[in-house]
Amino acid sequence: MSKFNKIFVYSVLIIASLVSVFPFLWMIVSATNKSSDVTQGRLLPGSHLFENVTNLLNTVELVPALMNSAKISIATTILAMLIASLAGYGFEIFQSRGKDIVFNILLLSMMIPFAALMVPLFRMFGDISGVLPMIGIDTLTAAVLPTVTTAFLIFFFRQNTKMFPKEILEAGRMDGLGELGIFFKIYVPTMKTTYAAAAIITFMASWNNYLWPLVVLQSPEKQTIPLLISNLGSSYSPDFGMIMTAIVIATLPTALIFFLMQKHFVAGMMGSVK
Amino acid sequence: MKKVLSFLLISVLMLAACSSGSDTESTSGESKDTNQITVWAWDPNFNIKAFNIAKETYQAENPDLEIKIVENGQKDIVQKLNTTLSSGTTKGLPNIVLIEDYRAQGFLQAYPDMFHKLSDTIDADAFASYKMAPTSVDGENYGLPFDTGVTGLYFRTDYLEEAGYSVEDMQNITWDEYIEIGKKVKEATGKNMLTQDPKEPSLLRVMIQTVGSWYVKEDGKTPNIEGNEALKEAFETYKAMLEADIVKPVSDWSQFVGAFNSGEVATVPTGNWITPSVKAEESQAGKWAVAPIPRQSSKESVNASNLGGSSIYVLNIDGKEQAVDFLAKTFGSNVDFYEKLNKEMGAIGTYIPAAESEAYKAEDEFFGGQQVTADFAAWMEQIPQVNYGLHTYAIEDILAVEMQNYLKGKDLDQVLKDAQQQAEAQIK
Incomplete structure (x- = not known):
């Protein structure tokens, strides 16, 4: 690469990273400022972080909301990994006649926006509430169930399974492993990076999920973090410093998980079997 | 097989953890005991x-x-x-x-x-x-x-004084007078008169309610845009403000609040719910006052509106x-x-x-000892009654776009005619 090209590439990259990092910086800086400084666009760190945190803890039930979000996200992620990988594996490894038709219908379902599903889904959970109140409206389980897996995740696992060496499966069968044994003892460990990438995607989507928890969770004790932040922002005179502090706290878990699994994530997105 | 079992066990446990506690409470609304x-x-x-x-x-x-x-x-x-x-x-x-x-x-x-x-x-x-x-x-x-949402014209007495206006000069004015004052204020202090968010021309709503007019006719459904004299005048006023160069554009709520907290604008014509945000900037205590909202030029228009x-x-x-x-x-x-x-x-x-009640008569030192609550309460009783109907926000979105066309030079009657057609097509 010529020197000029290098300069060009680097300057584009630097500008692009500034643009994507700036909102984060602003969020963190704003969490240390008082509301009127935030509205005036102050970019320097201030001394109000402690005050903002205290206000936040006094105004809302932050810890229970974090716990609710954590329960929902972890449950969703574990269930989604299990179901989506089994489905993706099945679609790729086992042969049957209607397989591709079913898979195409599944992919088509990706095109239906959630907003269109919401009313029938809510009605369904309303009816379930009459029979099984522990998984009906206003339970965390109801927030988990419709999101336990997505067509995209199944597709993602199927695509990655395409690169999985089928010969190993044969070897496993010959050595007397059952089909489930093959899946859990051979497939799962080999596809670790795919699982990592899928887990990050699912966890983030679930942690930030807004619309379904909003309609299905009614009591304040079951509030998740995005709902809590939405409430903070809806007042006539919002305390922006406090809201920014809440957003920083809400971002930490996803950021942490992403950084911990970053290496696997990148590998998983590139295709897991080398 | 052990792994399978533990996997399933974990999933079941997670779900159980999620549903814990929910069975002890009755769901709201359907509570069996109506206590x-x-x-x-x-x-x-x-x-x-x-x-x-x-x-x-x-x-x-x-x-x-x-x-x-x-x-x-x-x-x-x-x-x-x-x-x-x-x-x-x-x-x-x-x-x-x-x-x-x-x-x-x-x-x-x-x-x-x-x-x-x-x-x-x-x-x-x-x-x-x-x-x-x-x-x-x-x-x-x-x-x-x-x-x-009774509206008032919040204004900075110090800026107005610099431009040669007293608190009395701000009482019961028209929007035309408001613009003239705005020009003088800009000349004397360099400050803009007000902020506006081009995406949300809610000031139009405030202006037309002073004559008892709305985006829809009294049935609440028929768009009332073409031939609505109050709305036409509101459009003209809006354009005149921008042409007089007394408007600071903002793009969201925090910029709107920031503009008056930082002393960049001389007035805030809006609903009384903004009072806490105005008072949040304690350093400006004593520099604010509130006057009735300006009215339109027609005889029916009153100095009272709602937002x-x-x-x-x-x-x-x-x-x-x-x-x-x-x-x-x-x-x-x-x-x-x-x-x-x-x-x-x-x-x-x-x-x-x-x-x-006595509380309403309290004097507010932030507003120079003005009986702000009593004033708002008095203006509230004069607000003309209108049927807001079903489509306030849908029509306002159309108006926001057509307003931009008008500002670019499109003929006003045509602007309102087009907006009327779009509204009719959209809300049928």
Whole structure:
């Protein structure tokens, strides 16, 4: 690469990273400022972080909301990994006649926006509430169930399974492993990076999920973090410093998980079997 | 096989953890014992606080009723209500809900059986008359009017003085006079007169309500844009402000608040709910005053208008009697309660008898000793009544776009004609 090209590439990259990092910086800086400084666009760190945190803890039930979000996200992620990988594996490894038709219908379902599903889904959970109140409206389980897996995740696992060496499966069968044994003892460990990438995607989507928890969770004790932040922002005179502090706290878990699994994530997105 | 089992076990445990605790409580709204009612409202510093004060007031005499006040953002409430009501279940519905006046007719007309009539419960004449149209259907009242969005012209006395204007000069002016004053202020101080967000021309709403006009005709459904003289004048005023170069453009709420907190604009023509945000900048104490909102040039126009405000509704489900009793003894009739509301949080209700209370006559040092609450309460009674109808926000989105065409030089009559056609096509 010529020197000029290098300069060009680097300057584009630097500008692009500034643009994507700036909102984060602003969020963190704003969490240390008082509301009127935030509205005036102050970019320097201030001394109000402690005050903002205290206000936040006094105004809302932050810890229970974090716990609710954590329960929902972890449950969703574990269930989604299990179901989506089994489905993706099945679609790729086992042969049957209607397989591709079913898979195409599944992919088509990706095109239906959630907003269109919401009313029938809510009605369904309303009816379930009459029979099984522990998984009906206003339970965390109801927030988990419709999101336990997505067509995209199944597709993602199927695509990655395409690169999985089928010969190993044969070897496993010959050595007397059952089909489930093959899946859990051979497939799962080999596809670790795919699982990592899928887990990050699912966890983030679930942690930030807004619309379904909003309609299905009614009591304040079951509030998740995005709902809590939405409430903070809806007042006539919002305390922006406090809201920014809440957003920083809400971002930490996803950021942490992403950084911990970053290496696997990148590998998983590139295709897991080398 | 061990791994499979442990995997399944973990999943089951996770689900169990999620559902723990939920079976001990009854779902709100469908509570079997009607000793509990649920309220949905937004804004912890305003509506939630008001309901908490109401709860205290009520429970002092009726300790048996448990009142659960749930905070949800305004848009969230709209979303939740729409989903629940259109799915046809009553699961999870609250007993009492707060709805913004502009949106109320949409709910009342779409789900007429789901709201409980309050005509027999409250004395409609005791509330500001402009609140009746949005809260009623076919002459029956469904909403208990709560806060007012009565508007005022907040202004910086120091800037105006620099430009040669006294507080008296700002009383009962027209928008044309306002623009002239704005030019002088800009000349003398270099400050803009006001902020505007081009995406949300809500000032148009404020201007046309001063003559009792709205985006829709009295039926609440037919767009009233083409041939609406008040709206035409509002468009002209809006353009004149921009051409006079006295408007600071902003793109969101925080910039709007930031502009007056930092002293960049001389006036804020808006609803009284902005008072706490104005007072948040303590260093500006004594430099502000509030005058009546400017009027239009036509004879019918008054120096009083409204922006926002909401009312309280009771849903037609189990527990409605308890909900009605709670409201009737607090928001519906209790002067002491309104006095307390005003003292503790500066809220101005639309219950007229409360205006006689001592708290309303308090002088506010932040506004140079002006009796701000009493002034707002007096202006509130003059607000012309209009039927906000079903489509306020849909039509305003159309107007925001057409406004830009008008500013670029498109003929005004054509602009309004096009907007009328778009509105008719969209809301049929």
